[in-house]
Amino acid sequence: MVLTPLQTLLMIAAVALGAILARFLPFVLFPDGREAPPFVTFLGKVLPAAMMGLLVVYCLKGVSFLRPPFGIPELAASAAVVGLQLRTRKPLLSIVVGTAIYMILLQEVFR
Amino acid sequence: MTPLLEPSPDLGYNGPCSDGAPFVDSGTEGVEVVEEHRRREIAAAFRAALPHMIPILASVPLLGVAYGVLMHTHGYGALWSTLMSAIAFCGSMQFAAIPMLVTGFMPFQAFVLSFLVNARHLFYGISMLERYRGMGRAKLFLVYLLCDETFSICCTVNPPADVRRKDFFIWVSLLMYLLWVGGTFFGGFLGNFITFDTTGLDFTLTALFIVLFTEQCRERRNRPAAAIGVGCSVVCLLLFGPQRFIIPAMALMLVLLMAGRRRAWF
Numbered sequence: 001m002v003l004t005p006l007q008t009l010l011m012i013a014a015v016a017l018g019a020i021l022a023r024f025l026p027f028v029l030f031p032d033g034r035e036a037p038p039f040v041t042f043l044g045k046v047l048p049a050a051m052m053g054l055l056v057v058y059c060l061k062g063v064s065f066l067r068p069p070f071g072i073p074e075l076a077a078s079a080a081v082v083g084l085q086l087r088t089r090k091p092l093l094s095i096v097v098g099t100a101i102y103m104i105l106l107q108e109v110f111r
Numbered sequence: 112m113t114p115l116l117e118p119s120p121d122l123g124y125n126g127p128c129s130d131g132a133p134f135v136d137s138g139t140e141g142v143e144v145v146e147e148h149r150r151r152e153i154a155a156a157f158r159a160a161l162p163h164m165i166p167i168l169a170s171v172p173l174l175g176v177a178y179g180v181l182m183h184t185h186g187y188g189a190l191w192s193t194l195m196s197a198i199a200f201c202g203s204m205q206f207a208a209i210p211m212l213v214t215g216f217m218p219f220q221a222f223v224l225s226f227l228v229n230a231r232h233l234f235y236g237i238s239m240l241e242r243y244r245g246m247g248r249a250k251l252f253l254v255y256l257l258c259d260e261t262f263s264i265c266c267t268v269n270p271p272a273d274v275r276r277k278d279f280f281i282w283v284s285l286l287m288y289l290l291w292v293g294g295t296f297f298g299g300f301l302g303n304f305i306t307f308d309t310t311g312l313d314f315t316l317t318a319l320f321i322v323l324f325t326e327q328c329r330e331r332r333n334r335p336a337a338a339i340g341v342g343c344s345v346v347c348l349l350l351f352g353p354q355r356f357i358i359p360a361m362a363l364m365l366v367l368l369m370a371g372r373r374r375a376w377f
Contacts, residue, residue, distance in 0.1 A: 024255075
């Protein structure tokens with residue numbers, strides 16, 4: 001532990017507050033009986049797909065394609081996850097196999 | 112369990128005694144009958160919710176375990192990881208907060224990043240406005256526990272006609288919460304016994320989002336939005352760098368999505 005217990009608690013509270021704000025804001029802005037404007041409902045439909053795209057990029061943001069191993073472990077493991085998910089539609093299987101491939105590539109092949 | 116699952120007048124209970132008249136001759140017996148009826152309703156809602164939990168029954172606790180183990184490898188034991196899961200309850204952001212927990216005390220940055228990473232909940236919330244309408248006190252609980260998984264179930268699944276929607280949603284949310292917090296605790300505990308090299312274990316998070324993204328892309332009508340999400344993020348990552356790309360990417364995304372709405376891309 002780098003932080004003191006009190007600092008850690010405050011960090012937990014800060015993370016929780018950010019999440020709570022994001023969760024409650026729509027329900028505070030558009031309470032029962034008040035219709036959300038059409039563009040807001042539209043965003044509610046298209047944003048989940050767009051945000052998942054952003055989160056994938058967010059997870060891979062630290063990968064360098066210019067330095068060895070040129071992002072090969074990430075690309076190979078990601079391709080395995082996509083392929084498995086499309087074929088089996090079993091999220092757990094895709095995640096476990098993908099992570100295992102990544103760990104093996106990182107620890108045994110490209111170390 | 113939780114007081115939210117108990118019958119109470121402001122939860123919109125419309126059972127046989129809701130008009131105040133005794134259900135049978137004796138008032139106390141009537142209350143018992145109502146309570147028994149309510150218990151059976153809650154059990155029926157549980158049975159309706161359980162099958163929908165199966166896809167996440169293994170993955171959520173496993174990710175929780177992965178989180179607990181990761182926290183442990185960074186020096187934060189089961190107590191801390193479980194506290195984080197129980198209070199913040201925001202899977203991906205909890206992973207994203209690990210680097211912040213080991214670099215220094217920056218609560219404001221943590222708050223801002225948490226809001227941004229969790230900003231997708233704004234849109235989950237917007238999609239759920241209608242479904243969570245008129246849920247009374249239970250709404251606080253449901254909104255607090257709104258996450259990727261509860262959203263995906265609660266926004267698509269309609270419980271059978273004899274199950275009250277509120278009970279169904281509460282069970283889905285509560286089970287999800289227990290799976291996540293329980294998994295985290297177990298992982299934090301397990302961390303004490305792990306001796307193998309955990310390098311690369313962080314990929315569980317990446318894999319999770321790739322799975323969710325792949326599932327979104329199965330639906331043809333989601334593909335333009337998915338492409339906009341990836342495109343804006345990559346462009347902004349190249350322009351602004353890994354530390355600062357999220358806000359511009361979200362802004363650009365909103366602009367393009369709104370432009371696409373006018374041109375009927377979706």
